Amino acid sequence: xxxxxxxxxxxxxxxxxxxxxxxxxxxxxxxxxxxxxxxxxxxxxxxxxxxxxxxxxxxxxxxxxxxxxxxxxxxxxxxxxxxxxxxxxxxxxxxxxxxxxxxxxxxxxxxxxxxxxxxxxxxxxxxxxxxxxxxxxxxxxxxxxxxxxxxxxxxxxxxxxxxxxxxxxxxxxxxxxxxxxxxxxxxxxxxxxxxxxxxxxxxxxxxxxxxxxxxxxxxxxxxxxxxxxxxxxxxxxxxxxxxxxxxxxxxxxxxxxxxxxxxxxxxxxxxxxxxxxxxxxxxxxxxxxxxxxxxxxxxxxxxxxxxxxxxxxxxxxxxxxxxxxxxxxxxxxxxxxxxxxxxxxxxxxxxxxxxxxxxxxxxxxxxxxxxxxxxxxxxxxxxxxxxxxxxxxxxxxxxxxxxxxxxxxxxxxxxxxxxxxxxxxxxxxxxxxxxxxxxxxxxxxxxxxxxxxxxxxxxxxxxxxxxxxxxxxxxxxxxxxxxxxxxxxxxxxxxxxxxxxxxxxxxxxxxxxxxxxxxxxxxxxxxxxxxxxxxxxxxxxxxxxxxxxxxxxxxxxxxxxxxxxxxxxxxxxxxxxxxxxxxxxxxxxxxxxxxxxxxxxx
Numbered sequence: 001x002x003x004x005x006x007x008x009x010x011x012x013x014x015x016x017x018x019x020x021x022x023x024x025x026x027x028x029x030x031x032x033x034x035x036x037x038x039x040x041x042x043x044x045x046x047x048x049x050x051x052x053x054x055x056x057x058x059x060x061x062x063x064x065x066x067x068x069x070x071x072x073x074x075x076x077x078x079x080x081x082x083x084x085x086x087x088x089x090x091x092x093x094x095x096x097x098x099x100x101x102x103x104x105x106x107x108x109x110x111x112x113x114x115x116x117x118x119x120x121x122x123x124x125x126x127x128x129x130x131x132x133x134x135x136x137x138x139x140x141x142x143x144x145x146x147x148x149x150x151x152x153x154x155x156x157x158x159x160x161x162x163x164x165x166x167x168x169x170x171x172x173x174x175x176x177x178x179x180x181x182x183x184x185x186x187x188x189x190x191x192x193x194x195x196x197x198x199x200x201x202x203x204x205x206x207x208x209x210x211x212x213x214x215x216x217x218x219x220x221x222x223x224x225x226x227x228x229x230x231x232x233x234x235x236x237x238x239x240x241x242x243x244x245x246x247x248x249x250x251x252x253x254x255x256x257x258x259x260x261x262x263x264x265x266x267x268x269x270x271x272x273x274x275x276x277x278x279x280x281x282x283x284x285x286x287x288x289x290x291x292x293x294x295x296x297x298x299x300x301x302x303x304x305x306x307x308x309x310x311x312x313x314x315x316x317x318x319x320x321x322x323x324x325x326x327x328x329x330x331x332x333x334x335x336x337x338x339x340x341x342x343x344x345x346x347x348x349x350x351x352x353x354x355x356x357x358x359x360x361x362x363x364x365x366x367x368x369x370x371x372x373x374x375x376x377x378x379x380x381x382x383x384x385x386x387x388x389x390x391x392x393x394x395x396x397x398x399x400x401x402x403x404x405x406x407x408x409x410x411x412x413x414x415x416x417x418x419x420x421x422x423x424x425x426x427x428x429x430x431x432x433x434x435x436x437x438x439x440x441x442x443x444x445x446x447x448x449x450x451x452x453x454x455x456x457x458x459x460x461x462x463x464x465x466x467x468x469x470x471x472x473x474x475x476x477x478x479x480x481x482x483x484x485x486x487x488x489x490x491x492x493x494x495x496x497x498x499x500x501x502x503x504x505x506x507x508x509x510x511x512x513x514x515x516x517x518x519x520x521x522x523x524x525x526x527x528x529x530x531x532x533x534x535x536x537x538x539x540x541x542x543x544x545x546x547x548x549x550x551x552x553x554x555x556x557x558x559x560x561x562x563x564x565x566x567x568x569x570x571x572x573x574x575x576x577x578x579x580x581x582x583x584x585x586x587x588x589x590x591x592x593x594x595x596x597x598x599x600x601x602x
Contacts, residue, residue, distance in 0.1 A: 002370055002554060005457070009169075009170075009173040009174070010069070010071065010174040011173060011174075011175060012066065012069070012071065012072075012171070012172055012173055012174050012176070013065070013066060013067065013082065013085055013169065013170065013171050014064055014065070014066045014073070014078060014082075014170040014171075014181070015064070015065045015082055015085065015112050015167065015168070015169055015170075015171075016046045016062050016063070016064050016065075016166075016167065016168040016170065016326075017062070017063045017065075017165070017166075017167050017202065018059055018060045018061070018062050018165055018166040018167075018168075019060070019063065019162060020046060020047055020058050020059070020060065020061075020159070020161065020165070021041070021045050021046065021049065021059050021060060021061035021157055021163070022045040022046070022047070022056055022058065022059060022479060023057045023058075023059040023405070024045075024055065024056075024057050025126065026042045026043055026045075026051075026126075027042075028408075029367050029532060030055045031055050032052045032055060032242065033050075033051035033052045034098045034134075035137075035138060037513040038051035038052065039051045040137060040138045040139040041136055041137035041138070041139065042127045042130065042136040042137070043335075044124070044125055044158040044501070045126055045576065046158045046159045046161075047160060047161055048160055048161065055488070056378045061123075061124065063079070063123070063124075063392050063559055064076060064078045064079065065078065065081050065082040065112075065114050065461060066079075066082050067077045067080065067082045067083075068080035068081075069174070069502060071175060072175070072571075073453075075178075075475075076178065077123050079117065079119075079151075081115040081151075081199075082112070082113075082114055082115075083113040083114060083115050083199065083381065084111075084112070084113040085110065085111075085112050085113075085169060086110070086111045087108070087109065087110045087111075087169075087184075087538065088106065088108065088109040088110075088114075088315055088507060088538070089106075089509075089537055089538030089539070089547075090106060090107065090108035090206060090362055090363055090365070090537070091106040091362055091535055091536040091537055091549070092362050092509065092510060092535045092536070093106075093360065093535075094360055094375055094487070094533070094535065094551070095397055097207060102196075104595070105536070106129075106536075107205050107206055108184075108186070108205065108363055109186075109203070109204070109205050109206075109207060109211055109497055110167070110169060110184075110186050110204050110205075111201060111202070111203050111204075111426065112141065112167070112169075112201070112202040112203075112204075113199060113201050113202075114152075114199055114200055114201075115197075115198070115199045115200050116150045116151055116152045116153075116194055116197065116198025116200075116264030117150060117151050117198075118146055118150055118151070119145070119146065119150065119151040119154070120145050120146040121142075121145040121146075121154075122310070124155070125145065126540075126557075128145060129317060131143060131145055131583050132144060132145075144243055144364070149406070150198055152194040152198060152199065152200050153194050153198070153464065156191070156193075156194065156200075157297050157329060162188050162191050163189060163282050164187055164188065164210075165187070165188045166185065166186070166187065166188070167185075167186045167187070167188050167202065167204040168183050168184065168185050168186070169183070169184045169186070169199055170182070170183045170422060171183075171184075175390060178262055178392045182366065182501075182504065183366065183395075184365040184366060184539075185202055185206075185207075185365050185366075185368045186204035186205060186206060186365070187205060187206070187209055187210065187219045188202060188203070188204045188550045189203050189204055189205050189209060189568050190202075190203045196450055199576055205420065206363035206365055207314060207318050207368075207370065207474050208348075208361065208362075208363050208397070210308075210311040210312045210313055210314050210371065211307070211308060211348050211351065212316070212346070212347075212348055213346025213347070213348045213349055214346070215312070215406075216311050216346070216347040216348075217311065217313035217344035217346055217347065218307055218310070218311035218314065218341065218344070218345060218347055218350060219290070219291055219292065219293035219311075219341060219343075220278075220291075220311065221290070221303075221344045221345060222241075222245060222246070222252075222288065222289060222290045222291045223241045223242065223245065223589065224238075224239040224240065224241035224242070224243070224245065224286075224288075224289040225239060225240045225241060225248065225286050225287065225288060225289060226238075226239060226254070226283055226284065226285050226286060226287045226505070227239055227266070227285065227450045228285050229283070229285050229286075229547075230254070230282065230283040230286055230523035231282050232280045232281050232282045233273070233280065234270065234271075234326075235269070235270045236267060236268065236269055236270060237267075237268050237270075238266045238267050238268070239266055239268065239289050240286075241289075241531045243263060243265055243266045245266075245291065246291055247263070247264055247291075247552070248262060248263050248264075249262045249263070249271075250291060250292065250294070251275060251276075251289045251291075251292035251294055251340060252268070252289050252290060252291055252292060253292055253342035253343065254283045254288070254289060254290075255281065255283060255287065255431075256278060256279070256281065256429070256432075257273070257274060257278045257279065257280060257281050257283070257429045257431075258274070258275040258276045258278045258292060258340060258430065258431065259271075259272070259273055259274075259275060259341060260272040260275045268289075275340075276429075277379065277427075277429050277430070277470050277472065278429060278430070280432055283375050290342065290343060290344075292340050292341060292342050292464070293340070293341040294339075294340050295337060295338060295339050295382070296338050296340070297334060297336045297337075297338055298337055299325070299328055299329075299332075299335065299336065299337075300328055300332065300335060300337060300354050300357060300359055301321065301324035301325050301327075301372060302325075303337060303354065303371070304324070304351060304354060304361065305319055305321050305324070307347050307350055307351060308347070308351075308370070311347050311455040312347045314370070316452045317370060317592075318369060318370050319369075319370055320363065320369050320370075320371075322371040323371075323372070325580050327372060327373060327374055328359070328372075328374065328381070331374040331376045331447060332357070332358075332359075332374055334475065334476075335357065335476055336473075336476075337354070337357075337467040337468065338467070338468065338469035339427075339430070339466055339467045339469070340430045340541075342430050342431045343431075346567070347515065353465060353466065353467060355460050356423075356463050356480065356484075357465075357467075357476070357480050358372070358374055358375035358376070358480055358483050358484065359372060359374050360372070360373060360375070362510060364508070364509065366508075367549075371510060373481055373510055375482075375484070375487060378512055378531075378565075382411055383515070384512070386512045386513060386514040386531060387399075387400075387401060387506055387507060387511060387512065387513050387514070388513070389401045389403060389497075389507065389513040389515050389516070389517075389532075390398035390402060390403065390514070390515075390516045390517070391403035391497075391517045391527075391549075392516075392518075392527075399508050401499050401503035401513070402430075402499065402500065402501060402503060403497045403498070403499060403517060404497065404498040404499060406499040406519045407496075407497045408495065408496070408518075408519045408545075409495070409496045409497070409519065410493055410494065410495050410496075410517075410519045410520055411493070411494045412491050412492070412493060412494070413492065413494060414459075414466070414513055415490070416491065416492050417455070417459050417489070417490060417491040417492070417587060418448075418459050418460070418461055418485055418488040419450075419455065419458045419459050419460065420445065420447045420448070420458060420459075420461070420463050420485075421422075421444075421445070421446040421447075421460075421481040421484050421491070422443060422445055422448065422460065422461070422462045422463065422465065422481075423441035423443070423444040423445075423446075423463045423464075423477050423478075423480060423481045424437060424442070424443055424462070424463065424465070424467065425440060425441075425442050425443075425444065425464075425465050425467075425468040425472040425473065425476075425477045426440055426441035426442040426464075426465040426468060426469070426471055426472025427438065427439055427440055427441075427468075427469075427470065428441055428470065430466065432464050432481055433445045434464055435464045436464075437464075440464060440472075441470075441471075441472060442472035442474065442477065444474060444477035444478045444480070444481045445481065446478070446481035446485040448483070448485065448489050461484070463479070465483075473528045480497065490552075492551050492552040493517055493520065493530065493532070493552045494519070494535075494549060494550070494551050494552075495517070495519070495530075495532060495548075495550045495551075496547065496548070496549045497517070497547070497548060498545055498546065498547050498548075499546050499548060500545065500546070501545070501546060503546075504546055507534060507546075507548060508531065508534065508537065509534055509535075509536070509537045510534060510535075512531065512532070512533055512534075512553055513531075513532050513533070513534060513550055514529055514530070514532075515529070515530045515531075515532050515547055515550065516528075516529055516530075516545055520563060530552070531552075531553040532550035532551060532552055532553050533551055533552075533553045534548055534549070534550045535549050535550065535551050536549035537549075562579040563580070563582055565579075567581060569583070570583040570592050570593065571593055585597070585598040
């Protein structure tokens with residue numbers, strides 16, 4: 001069925017699936033497969049059908065599917081078998097605030113339904129003509145592939161290894177250049193089917209799914225075991241197992257004790273017993289010797305990169321580390337974390353623990369990048385702007401995105417408000433509990449001034465962080481608590497609305513928007529300008545009707561920036577200099593000459 005948008009353009013969706021396809025030719029060097037010797041028929045250039053696995057060369061073949069409609073792109077093969085594309089958008093969980101969500105928010109997901117069909121194998125079999133002539137098999141004569149089953153049963157028989165491969169959804173309009181279509185990227189998590197009618201259902205998620213606690217842990221489980229009993233004053237021990245999984249120096253945990261060691265072969269020489277606040281104790285033959293993961297004085301972006309790359313297997317090309325480092329360096333200068341992780345722990349859980357410092361990560365499915373941002377004000381110094389989002393056309397805002405008629409709704413989630421933040425830090429025992437007050441030495445508290453005329457109920461969030469070492473760090477813990485409270489001291493507003501696809505390039509996940517809508521008014525009833533941050537963006541109609549959710553962006557104070565010594569005083573400064581500077585206010589009036597109030601140091 002043809003679908004059009006408000007401008008009469010016919011909508012077009014193309015689903016692309018990349019699957020592994022060997023670059024070699026059967027029997028041609030370096031492939032050593034030989035018909036009649038290694039198999040009775042030539043392979044289908046997949047790993048499952050390969051007859052020379054040692055020389056298998058993994059390449060990629062892309063399959064494309066669209067609905068059965070006129071105007072499919074020229075120059076590429078597109079199977080007209082697509083039946084449905086259902087998506088669940090990413091949703092950012094700012095600083096892990098919303099506890100009913102996952103710690104990294106909701107992962108972007110797509111479910112694609114594709115019908116079965118007769119296929120001649122022209123796209124998927126290098127030796128298709130030889131199957132017809134009989135030259136590709138010794139167990140029978142020639143046959144026509146289109147007479148042997150249908151597409152999906154053959155695909156599943158030849159290619160069972162699909163998890164982790166790439167799926168893309170291209171969305172645009174009939175007649176639009178193939179390369180100009182908006183493209184979202186996913187990783188396949190499962191393919192179900194063929195069904196009774198022959199079709200399949202393909203499910204995929206964004207790249208951060210690789211960090212799921214059930215799929216990636218850090219450190220990796222160690223297989224070594226003590227070769228003999230070790231007393232509480234032992235200075236050397238040997239292990240059973242492969243010593244190569246342990247570096248030449250490092251830390252291991254045995255039960256509730258951490259030991260610093262140096263290693264030569266299977267022999268471990270103790271450098272320090274009872275490290276990281278643990279107590280020396282006796283250990284028995286066969287006890288697990290678990291390699292610890294140690295971070296000392298590291299920046300949050302560098303730790304997150306290591307967790308994602310080294311333990312979740314996320315390719316480095318998806319991590320714009322220089323952008324992460326710039327963001328953290330500007331807004332978290334001096335933030336350094338230290339921790340010994342003594343047992344395999346889910347990577348998502350570890351990232352969630354880092355998120356409490358006011359950072360969040362999310363997948364940009366168009367640019368194919370994992371974004372990282374600090375919970376912070378708009379960066380006027382670097383020229384960040386707030387995108388207008390309005391429900392009534394305004395000639396003074398020609399670049400504004402427009403809220404679709406009668407789609408705006410506003411909610412006030414009271415459970416998101418905070419009146420106190422307790423942040424426990426200085427973990428005493430890294431082998432002990434991560435959420436027990438008795439295992440932490442220090443406490444940072446941020447609290448609003450009680451005012452029964454405003455809110456007659458307190459809302460408290462208690463946070464435990466093992467990432468500030470045994471001694472803790474007030475210079476990090478206190479600002480972290482303060483910043484979280486600053487954003488959520490008042491009940492946030494959450495706007496949901498629809499926008500047209502033409503505004504998709506101007507409103508992205510994580511963006512700041514200035515909402516002007518009748519559903520958010522001032523006390524006179526006039527629509528009030530409300531700074532908000534987009535936390536969810538969902539394409540409801542094949543990328544052409546987009547639903548967004550945006551949350552109050554409460555950093556509306558005038559924030560100060562350290563300025564050069566040659567800067568004139570406040571009265572002599574330009575408006576631009578006042579915007580991007582810090583000036584000392586009159587200590588008695590707490591006002592400048594123009595009546596404005598003091599700057600806030602973030």
